[in-house]
Amino acid sequence: MIASSRLTTTTLPPYTTLTPKPPRFRFFSSPLPLKCRKPLTTITSVLKIADSLNLSSPAAPDLNSLLNLKRTILVSEKLGDAGLDLLRSFANVDCCYNLSPEDLCSKISSCDALIVRSGTKVNRQVFEAAKGRLKVVGRAGVGIDNVDLQAATEFGCLVVNAPTANTIAAAEHGIALLAAMARNIAQADASMKAGKWQRNKYVGVSMVGKTLAIMGFGKVGSEVARRAKGLGMHVVAHDPYAPADRARAIGVELVSFDQAVSTADFISLHMPLTPATSKVFNDATFAKMKKGVRIINVARGGVIDEDALLRALDSGIVAQAALDVFCEEPPKDSKLVLHENVTATPHLGASTKEAQEGVAVEIAEAVVGALQGELSATAVNAPMVPPEVLSELAPYVTLAEKLGRLAVQLVSGGSGIQSVKVVYRSGRDPDDLDTRLLRAMIIKGIIEPISDTIINLVNADFIAKQKGLVISEERVFANSGGPVDSIQVRIGHVKSKFQSAVSENEEISVEGKVKYGKPHLSRVGGFEVDVSLEGNLILCRQVDQPGMIGKVGGILGEKNVNVSFMSVGRNVRRKKAIMAIGVDEEPDKDTLDKIGHVPAIEEFVFLNL
Numbered sequence: 001m002i003a004s005s006r007l008t009t010t011t012l013p014p015y016t017t018l019t020p021k022p023p024r025f026r027f028f029s030s031p032l033p034l035k036c037r038k039p040l041t042t043i044t045s046v047l048k049i050a051d052s053l054n055l056s057s058p059a060a061p062d063l064n065s066l067l068n069l070k071r072t073i074l075v076s077e078k079l080g081d082a083g084l085d086l087l088r089s090f091a092n093v094d095c096c097y098n099l100s101p102e103d104l105c106s107k108i109s110s111c112d113a114l115i116v117r118s119g120t121k122v123n124r125q126v127f128e129a130a131k132g133r134l135k136v137v138g139r140a141g142v143g144i145d146n147v148d149l150q151a152a153t154e155f156g157c158l159v160v161n162a163p164t165a166n167t168i169a170a171a172e173h174g175i176a177l178l179a180a181m182a183r184n185i186a187q188a189d190a191s192m193k194a195g196k197w198q199r200n201k202y203v204g205v206s207m208v209g210k211t212l213a214i215m216g217f218g219k220v221g222s223e224v225a226r227r228a229k230g231l232g233m234h235v236v237a238h239d240p241y242a243p244a245d246r247a248r249a250i251g252v253e254l255v256s257f258d259q260a261v262s263t264a265d266f267i268s269l270h271m272p273l274t275p276a277t278s279k280v281f282n283d284a285t286f287a288k289m290k291k292g293v294r295i296i297n298v299a300r301g302g303v304i305d306e307d308a309l310l311r312a313l314d315s316g317i318v319a320q321a322a323l324d325v326f327c328e329e330p331p332k333d334s335k336l337v338l339h340e341n342v343t344a345t346p347h348l349g350a351s352t353k354e355a356q357e358g359v360a361v362e363i364a365e366a367v368v369g370a371l372q373g374e375l376s377a378t379a380v381n382a383p384m385v386p387p388e389v390l391s392e393l394a395p396y397v398t399l400a401e402k403l404g405r406l407a408v409q410l411v412s413g414g415s416g417i418q419s420v421k422v423v424y425r426s427g428r429d430p431d432d433l434d435t436r437l438l439r440a441m442i443i444k445g446i447i448e449p450i451s452d453t454i455i456n457l458v459n460a461d462f463i464a465k466q467k468g469l470v471i472s473e474e475r476v477f478a479n480s481g482g483p484v485d486s487i488q489v490r491i492g493h494v495k496s497k498f499q500s501a502v503s504e505n506e507e508i509s510v511e512g513k514v515k516y517g518k519p520h521l522s523r524v525g526g527f528e529v530d531v532s533l534e535g536n537l538i539l540c541r542q543v544d545q546p547g548m549i550g551k552v553g554g555i556l557g558e559k560n561v562n563v564s565f566m567s568v569g570r571n572v573r574r575k576k577a578i579m580a581i582g583v584d585e586e587p588d589k590d591t592l593d594k595i596g597h598v599p600a601i602e603e604f605v606f607l608n609l
């Protein structure tokens, strides 16, 4: 050990956070132009690796791909043709719009993926009804407030969205609503259609020189800001997570919530609907606003308390509101929509031809990629791992799972596993080695053999936590050619059925390396070994004396069990040794008994890898 740095102790970092990922593991935030994207027909070996590792297919034994059967994708809301064509080239596509919640639940168990927009509620019942078949939910748009992410994660279902293709459409709709509201376009149009000519009634307000407060300075918010600057408005923004330099670059000042709402002539909402933003525009907030303020909401209806807005409109605090989104869609209570100072559109922010084609292709690619095992760039509830990183980590991913499987089989029955320590020896800078994938596979290896839960990248941390398993990770610096020199898995506070696997620290300890691209076991307890982690493994502790390999090899040979690898590790000559024997077939009980009865063999265990 040269240096050691603790990565995590008792807490598992969440897969998705608001904090940026280290650059090496980040995808480009905007999609590549279509012609630059990889053709879906050319499935890279990386995707196959991931697929075979079942990284994103929690429940499927992947018979579909083995038998070359097509998957089924349910599309529950209108999707652009280019996206549908792409999906059809890969899967059976069932377009069923306006499904009732009951119909959705009854259909979902025969679907591998579901594609929705904002109108489909993908709640816990949907995941329960899927009975483990649903592997991916694709949200053809940005907001994922209609998908129960917690339930998706618990059921090991990946959720992906299409976060960029409708940004401009939403921003343009925001500006369109702002201008239409300021100049009473909708009301004047309706009045003319009713045969009237009311020039004095529909005198508007000017936008130039007015202060616009952008609430939520993300993709849409900043595009609205850019356009509003072009209209000569003074733009401020409130966003606790937005970088000040991005705002500065557009000439926008980032201000506090109170400052934004109290100084603005126009307020445009662009934050996501979360527990923190739910009904954040309420009576108390409206009371802080300038009398005669104008509000635009192209984000989510739920960020406004609609009853409070109605009161604010009636009292004149809010002069006008332009609403594209509502708490309930379509809104049942039409008081707001019918209010003469309200301009309303039926959630049209993303509805341009261009945006819908873009979103459809973006989500189709993400869903097809995910079904093929690709780790998505737009995953909402799983780590985003670019293909080149996955390709590099692939053999270590296999090693991690095998070590987990091996370690758990060394635990003697009845002793509950509570703490697992993983030590990575690596020459990489900690920021340059994303261990989430490896950790997930170790968890998979540990939990799957002892439970009926299927583990994948989406639910690994969640299931570990649920089972009370505390995973701690440590990085030890070591010069190595690849990303990882070795991985050690230690299980503490348990008894072992193979005492020699217990290290000085009273932990079951196994260590492995990747050699020639294949996972190898390099250490068991305090003994060094060198055996390929493929097929099955027999571990024997014996007196170190001549003829042992021959004896055990002979017993296996008699029963036609093929030995693929054999390695002996010992600490002191002629004392104790560990023999690790890789076998292609599983020896029957008789054969194992015979090995156990070889006089110099003190203990042995058969492990299924």
Ligand SMILES: NC(=O)C1=CN([C@@H]2O[C@H](COP(=O)(O)OP(=O)(O)OC[C@H]3O[C@@H](n4cnc5c(N)ncnc54)[C@H](O)[C@@H]3O)[C@@H](O)[C@H]2O)C=CC1
Binding pocket: 142, 143, 144, 163, 166, 167, 170, 215, 216, 217, 218, 219, 220, 221, 238, 239, 240, 241, 242, 270, 271, 272, 273, 276, 277, 298, 299, 300, 324, 325, 347, 348, 349, 350, 351
């Ligand atoms: N009406 C429509 O058809 C469309 C609506 N949208 C909605 O617009 C919203 C914004 O979308 P994007 O800009 O693409 O998302 P984004 O994720 O790029 O931006 C959201 C911003 O809100 C900020 N934010 C989070 N909590 C906040 C808080 N408490 N106060 C202030 N800011 C907060 C975030 O830091 C982020 O910068 C989403 O709710 C999305 O669903 C997006 C596209 C179309």
Ligand SMILES: O=C(O)C(=O)COP(=O)(O)O
Binding pocket: 117, 118, 119, 140, 141, 142, 143, 144, 166, 347, 348, 349, 350, 351
């Ligand atoms: O992308 C978003 O967040 C939207 O609100 C767009 O919703 P839609 O796909 O048009 O139902």
